[in-house]
Amino acid sequence: MRDGRQPGGMPTHLPVFVVTTFLLAMLPGAGQALMLRQTLDGGRRRAWASIGGTCTGLVIWTTAAAAGLSAVLLANPHAYAAVRIAGGALLAALGVSTLAGLRKPPGPAPAPSGSSYGRAYAAGLATNLGNPKAGVFAISLLPQFLTDDGPVLISSVGLGVLWAAVTGAWYVIFTWAVDRGRVLVSRPATHRRLQVVTGCTLLGIGAAVALGV
Template sequence: MLVAVAAFTLAAVLIVLLPGPDTLVVVRGIMRGGRRQGLVTALGNLCGLAVWVAAAALGLAALLRASEVGYEVLRVVGAAYLVWLGVQAWRTRGRTEQAHGRGGVLGTGYLAGLLTNLLNPKVGVFFVTFLPGFVPRGYPVGATSLLFGAIFVVLTALYWVVLLGVAAKVTAWMSTPRVRRRLDALTAAILVGFGVRLVTES
C-alpha cells in the first residue's frame, strides 16, 4: 500500500503542475482582485475537486463516463463556460475588480473556480480512470480511491499556496496597465482555446 501511495503521489504531483483552465482562472483572479480574489477562486477549485473525488469514490463518475449523452451535455456546457470566461477577460482587459466591479456572479471568485472544475467532464473521467489504477489488489476500490483523491486535493492545495505566496511579488508587475492588458488578452485567448478544445475533442 505504501508503494501505491508513493507512486500515486509522484504521478499526482506531475499532473497538478500541468497548467490548465483551473490554473488560468486562479491566476486571472489574482490579476483582477489580488491575493484575496485568487484565494477564494482556489477554494472554489478545491471544492470542485472534492466533489469529483467523492463522485469517483461512489461510482457516480463512472456513470458519467458510461453515459454518452450526459458526457456530451456537460462537455458542451463546460466549453461554453470557458469561452464565456475568455470573452469576459477580453472585454474587461486592463481593468481591476476594485475599479470596475466584480465582473458578474459566475465570472470571478469562488463560483468561477468551482464551476470551471465541475463543468469539465474530463476531470470526472480522469478520477474514475486514474485513481483505481493505483489501488493495490485486495484493497477496497471506493475507500482507497477516496484516499488517493484526498491526497490529490491536498497536493493541489499546496500548489495554490505556493502560487498565492508569490502573488504579492508578481501583482505589482501585473498591475501595470500595459502588462495587464496583454495578460488579459492572452488569458482570453487561452480560455477560449481550452473551451474549443474541450468541445471538439472526442
C-alpha cells in the same frame, strides 16, 4: 498499485501518488488560466477562493468515480457531451468577461467582498466540474493506487482528498508567485497584454473542452 506498506504502516504508493498528482496539477490548462485571472483581478485571496472550489470539485469527481457515477457518465455520450459543452461554455464566458475588462479604464482592483469570494469559489467549482477530463483522471488514475486495505469507497475518497490537497498546494504556490510578480506587471500596457493572453487562453480552452479536443 497494490504494493503493500512501508515499515510503520505507511502505504508505499502514497509518495508516488503525491508526485503524480502534483505533476498533473502543474500541467497548463483551465485551472491555471482561471487562477491567473483571479489573482490579477482580485488578488491572492480571491484566487484562493477559486482554489477551494477547484479542490471541492476534485473530491466530488473522486467520490462520483468511486460510486461508479463517472463511469456511467462516460458511458453515456449525451450526458458526457452536455457536461463537456457546459464546461466549455463556462470557460469561454470567463474569457469573454476577461476581454471585456479591457474596455474599463485601468485602476486599482476593487476590494474583495464576501460575494466576490463566493463567486470566485463557484467559478473554481464549476470550472472543475465542467471538465469531464477530471472524471477520466479519477477513473483511470485512482484505482492504480488503491490497496486491499479497507473499503474501496473510503480509500478512494481518501485519495481524492489527498489529490485535492496536492492540487491546492500547487495552486497556492502558483498564485503566490503571480501575486508577487504583480509589481512587474503593474504597468497598464503590460496588464492589458496579460488580460488579452488570459482571455484568449480561456476562450481557446473553452472551445477545446466543448469540442472534446
